[in-house]
Every structure is written in C-alpha cells, then in structure tokens.
Amino acid sequence: MDIRSTDLITNRTWDEIAVGDTATLVRTLTADDIRVFAAMSGDVNPAHLDAEYAKASVFHEVIAHGMWGAALISALLGTEFPGPGTIYTGQSLHFLRPVHIGDVLTVKLTAKEKVERGHRIVFDCECSNQNGEPVITGEAEVKAPTERISRPRWPVPDLIVNDRHARLAALVGLGRGLAPVSIAVAHPCDTESLKGALDAAEAGLVLPILVAPLGKLREVAAAAGLSLDGIECIDVPHSHAAAEQAVALVRAGRAEALMKGSLHTDELMHAVVAHDTGLRTARRLSHVFVMDVPTYPRRLLITDAAINIEPTLEDKADILRNAIDLARALGIATPKAAILAAVETVNPKMRATLDAAALCKMADRGQIAGAVLDGPLAFDNAISAAAAKTKGIVSPVAGEADILLVPDLESGNMLAKQLEYLADAQAAGIVLGAKVPIVLTSRADDAETRLASCVLALLLARAGKGGAGGLGRAGASLSAVPQAALDGSVE
Template identity: 50%
Template sequence: MHIENCTFDELQVGDSRELRRLCTQDDLLVFANVSGNHNPMHLYDADGDGDGMVEAVAPGMFVGALVSAVLGNLLPGAGTLYRAQSMVFHARAHAGDELVSRVTVTDKNERDSTVTLATEVRRLGDDALILSGAATVEAPRKKISYSSHDLPGLIVQRHRHFEKLLKLAAPLPALKTAVVCPEEPNSLGGALLARSHTLIAPILVGDATRIAACAAEIGADLTGVEIIDEPDHQTAAHRAVALVGEGRAEALMKGHLHTDQLLRATLDKQAGLRAGRRFTHVFVMDVPGLAHPLLVTDAAINISPDLKTKVDIVQNAIDLALSIGIEQPKVGVLSAVETVNPDLPSSIDGALLSKMAERGQITGGLVDGPLAMDNAVDIAAARTKGLTSPVAGHADVLVVPDIDAGNMLAKQLTYLSHAEGAGLVLGARVPIILNSRSDDDMSRLASCAVAALHHFRLKGGA
C-alpha cells in the first residue's frame, strides 16, 4: 500500500476516509499474542462463557485499532500521533465479519496542530454500528509518502488443515490398529491419545512388561486396551501383520522399533500385506500460510526410484489426496528445471509421468512435470517461466526425485517453515502409520486421522 498523508493545512472540516477489513480467526490469534489478552471469548476454538458455543468475538481494542489504521494510513496519514480517543461499543464484531472503519474531520486547532475527528466502525452487510467515538490527533505539517510493502509479514503458526482433517475423521468408527512395540512414552502416548480422540482402537503388540512400565511412567491407564505380549521386535511385527490377515486389525502403527523391521514383516511373500503396488511413503504437510495441505512423496522408503516405481508413488499419493478431500489433486513432479534435459533423469521422468497421466495410465489427478520447486508451488514464479498448466504454481502433491531430496524437503518444511507432518505408508492392504520419535501430538493425531479417512474411502465409505 502507498501511503501519502494530508497535512494540517490541507485538512478541511468534513473530510472523510474509510478502510475495509475482513476480521479473520488469525487476526484474533495475532492480537491475543501481541496484546497478551488471552481471554477465550476472543479465540476461534474456545467457549469463553460456558454456554456451549464458540464466541470468537473481536476484542474491543482490535476494533479500535481499525480506527487507528485509517488515521495512520489515510487521514491525516503518515506522521499522525494520537492525543485522545473515546470509544462507545454498540454491538460486537466476530471472526468472519467485514468491517468498515471511518473517520471524519470535525474541528481543527491551529495553536497546537491538533485535529478532532468523529470515528466509527460498522459491519458491512447490515450496516450495524459497532463502535462510535472521537479522536484528537496531532496532524503532520510536512508532506510524507511511504510504502507499507516494506513492512515484514506475519505467518500464524496454526495448523488449520490438520484441525480440519481431525474434524472429518471424528464421525468415523475408530480404526482397529495394531500398534507395534509401543514401548517408550512417545509411541505409547501417541496411540493412547489417538484412542482418546476415537480415531483408533489400538491393539498393543510388544513387550507387555515394558508397555506397562511405560504406561506407569506417563500416568496412562491401560484398562480396556488389548495387549499381546511379544517381547521380540521382529516377532511382534509379524504378529501385528497376522492380526490384519485375521480381520482383527485395519491398520498398522509403528512404535519403538526400526522401520525396516516393521516393513520386512509387511513385505513377507506369504503372510505379508502386498497389494500389487510398490510400498510408498507420503508426508501430508500442514504448512502455515499455505492454503491447502501439501503432500510430499517419497521421502522415507524408496531410495532411488525408477520410472515404474514413480508411477506407483504418484498413484498412491493421488489416492491419498482424494481421501483427505482434495477433489482433483494436482501433482508436480520435481526436478532442478522445468524443461526436459536428457542429462537430468528426473526431468525425463517428470515428462513421462505427465504424459502417462494424459493417456490414463495414472488416474484421479492432474500430473505435470518436470517442475522446479518454485514454479510448482508459486504462481508468480510459474508465470515468470511462462508455464500455464493447471498444476504449475498450484501443486497439492510434490513428487521428489529420490529419498535424499524428499527427506531434505520434508525437514526443511518442518524446521524452517514450522510445518507439521503426518506420515503414512501406502500400497499395502491396510494403511501403515509411520511416525518418528520427534513428532508431536498433532502430527501423531493427524497421521491417525489420515489413515482413518483413507481406509474409509477405500472400503467404499465415500
């Protein structure tokens, strides 16, 4: 925004300016953090007065700040300083309301360069008066121009996409899940937390003594939870897989054992869980500031996948994207460039996967490649490169060249962009929930929610 002020000499009684502002849930979170006012009446997901309803009332001082925005940006504008402000609140604004703040010059005092202005805030739509009052300000004497684009932006670290997934999964029956070796606090606690949210019905397979000791350590009650005593990790993994074959489990969840021990049991040629496709891993990432979940694949299983494996990687990711509510998944196949280079295998794979999707060999989504990271996720970068596909700049799924690139991308999103990641292995007869020891509660819950949603859709529930 370009800001140019009105000096004291230019101001006339009757001059008026206004600004419109949509009050969002994130605005209320930012205001709570900046002001220190954590009154639950103003938080988007809290019942502040015990009536069973979420209020999300805009704080009075947030509404008042909208008046200050008109004074500082438009009239008088840059260089303005407050002397006094009166406010009377006539109604309440809420998250989702679009508000109009307006100021009108009512008086000028030449002696001290002060200006008095009538102030009000109204709700757009019904024109309800939210606030009225008067401001006295010191008006600038010199002309000033300023670009507000120089102001640093803010990103609210709130994981709205995972919250939505939890709500989508909440009505589903609890997913019967064999939890393999939950013998340390994070893995056991995560399984029991998902149970308390009715996302999974866990069967704990592992060393019963260690599981009981771990439960005592974290103060957890195991009443009603089935425990199958298998002290050896490899044996426990095979027993959990057998539960799927018996129809007693609909998913597997990794506990405190090596990933390869779990996968070795699932890949057993006779008793395993092969279903025709390669096993592939998908991270569902909730990246603050991004308008949709971002799927990254494969960052955990296939080290250097060939084209045939990448077909399964792409198809599995599309299927999962559909399960979590992305109606037409847009898949960007990543390379270092967005043009085909015969010396760069990932660019050739990207072009071939794109053509295979056009010919119906990959179904359910749109696939484009090769795409560089910038023009896969940023529309301005895509336009700069002259890319006009529906995927470029809008990718929901990022297919990486190899496990190195995928691991680095997922961890960069987690540790630099403050993303949360839910991890799932696909291609087996049932979802395999794969969490790391560093995952927090939200990541573990989201992984279970994603598994439940995927299982439900594949079984014909949606």
C-alpha cells in the same frame, strides 16, 4: 536501497482541519486478523479462537477482539486524519455489536471540536458493519500536527500466520463423523509414540491395540503421566515380536491399520513384507509425507521419501497411484501431480526427466488414472505459477501441485525435512500399498505428527483405500522392498 513505496503518506495540519471534516477507512475482518491480534496482544480468549467453544456462546461463532476495531480508529488517525505527527491523548469507546469473520467495517472520524491550546482536536468515532449497524462509537482526542509531513509510505509488513493448532484441527476435522479405525500399534515404548496413539484415541480417530512388553509400556505411561485405562494392551517380549504380533492382528481382521511405535523402521517393515505372513498386495509399497506448509495454499503430498531408494519407472507408477488414492481420500477430487526433476525439459542423460515424460504418457493412455500429471517440472515451477510463467511453461499443474513425485528417496527425504524444519510445515506420514494403511513416522517425530498421521489412516480405511485396493488383493507381484530401503530411511 530504499525499500519504501514511492507513494506518499501526507498529514493534515491543525490549521487545515475544520470542524465537520471527515475521513473513512474500510476493512474486512479475516480469521488471520484475529490470530495476529491474539499473537500481538496475548489475548487467547476462546471466544476469539475456539470455534467449538464459540458455537455454544451467545455469539454462536468466533468474533473479533473488541480492540481490533479500536485499532482501526488508531490507524486512520495515524495515517490520514490528521496523519503523521499525530499524538493520541485520549479515547472513550462503547462496543455495541460483535464483529464476525467476513464483516466489513467502515470507520468514520468526524472532527467535532478544535482547541487552540495544545492544538487539540476531538473526533467523533463510529465503526459500522456492512449492514450499516454501529459496532463501536465514541470519541478520540489527539494533539494534531502543526507542520506538513510527507514521507514515502512504508509497505504494510507481510505476515505468515502460522497457527499450528488450527492447522492440526483442520486436518483432524476431516475425520469427524467417521467411525474410529482399529489400529495395532507396534512397540509404543517412548513418550511421543504412546502419547500420539492415546491422543488419536481421545480425538475419536482410532481404537488402539498396544503391542509391547507390558512392563516397559506401563513404565513409559507412568513417567509421562498417561493413562492406559480402557486401552487394550498385548504383552510381547521385545520389539521384533511386537511387529510380528501387530501384523498378525491385521491379518486376523482385528485391526484395520498398523502404526509404528518406537521400534526401528526395518523391524516393522520386515514383518509387513514377509512372504507368507505379511501384508503385501499387488501394489508396490510407498510412503507419502502430507505437508501442511504455512506458505503454500494447499497440502503437499511428497512421495516417496522413505521406502523406495531409487524407484524404477514401474515403481513410480505405483507410487503415483498410491499418492492419488491418498489425495482423493483427503477430499481432493482430481489431484494435480508434479513429477519433479532438476529441469523442466526432457534430457536423455537425466533418467528423472525420461521417467516423467513416460509417466505423463501413461496417464494419457489411462494407465494412471484419477489425477492430472505434468513433468518433468523443477520444484520452483511445480509450486510457483510465477516461476513457470517466467520460464514460459504452460502447465495445468504448475503453481497448483497437490502431489510432488520426487526422483528418489534422498531428494524426497531432504525436501520433506527442509519443509518441516525450515518452513515449519506440519507433517504426517503414511505407507500405502499394503493391505491396510501403515502409520510410519520417524522416531524423532512428536505426538502431534503421529496424531496427524492417524487421521490419514482413518481417511484411507474409510475410503476403502486401506492398501492398494483393500484386503482382497493380496499377493502376487510386489517386488521385494530392498533391505537398504528399510534401514532407518525415515529415522
């Protein structure tokens, strides 16, 4: 199968070009253009990539690599004027002005001189911005084709620009200007869990209190080259005690959030759900993965993929309320929630579809507020407007989902990990429904994931959504989290 376009790319031969002939190309600079050029060239000069550095530079914002504009000259020579068959032999350029994101460059080539020997042509080159100001000037010399070439135009390759550092910086930026949240970190006794907490502290997101066997903690820090200077550490004999003491710090008001270290999930959660000494509220506990997927235009909140194995309709209502609280803390004023099932129609034999229909009616009656709900929706309809249109689905959520409510833990856990490991999604994890937000990540997660999760804890705490309504709602009707749901479900 020929995947090339039916459009043709056709050159102009040496004989067909006269002195004074011109051609132009117009291109708008995007942030992705800069990232792609950096990846291709290896030029990671902070003037092009580091907004904080660039702000203090003479340009006051990031600028394009100078050779990005020069590459547009090459593109015009190679595709149109003269086009295919052109051999670049020389170039002289003067760079007069920086190019900023959003600038519109017009590249103009003018045939200045023709030389019979070697069929050479010298072109005047000028790149100007949207204000008509020259950005690049110079000359290019080529050996022009002498035979007509006309070929199907090959489509420009699709690129997914995956700048994990920029995506993490954007998430961390949501916490900028907020007072750091005090966080009790239970047993951070491996490199990644300790580094995640310390990185979050360095970023100004958290004030960590490390609860762990002090000797072991110091060994981990020394081996990883991490400093504990200025960090409060509380010595306990083992991981069980770390979990209990971390929860006690929250109950005493010394910590506004809780963070899992290298201990097992069930160890921490047993302390959290303990009847008399835990952090329960009237809202059911649930976990949310916040996924930044390079191929999706907004963050995806996937819930519940770590706590509730087979949630009931009542459980799902609380799971949705928790996710809506988080979405709003992330700045999504009216999140769109897709309630997932295998199909988009109600089937009495498929409980997920019945639950979806009931949840949507609950939202209609005001029992679930603050979001737009739709379901049942299959995954493709939830994240692709084109897929929904093909199936004739009219939905305010299809293709624009912010929240994905999954039918059960297994489907959600597999979905989140597929996105993380196959689509290079950046993940963060948080538990809501307790008196304070709980940073709950897998022991396999790196420090970056833990740092990102701390951002969520900070946003929730400062939005007054630490748990299900904060510290004043302890109590009464939370059904016990099943033992099996705590046994390493996010491990």
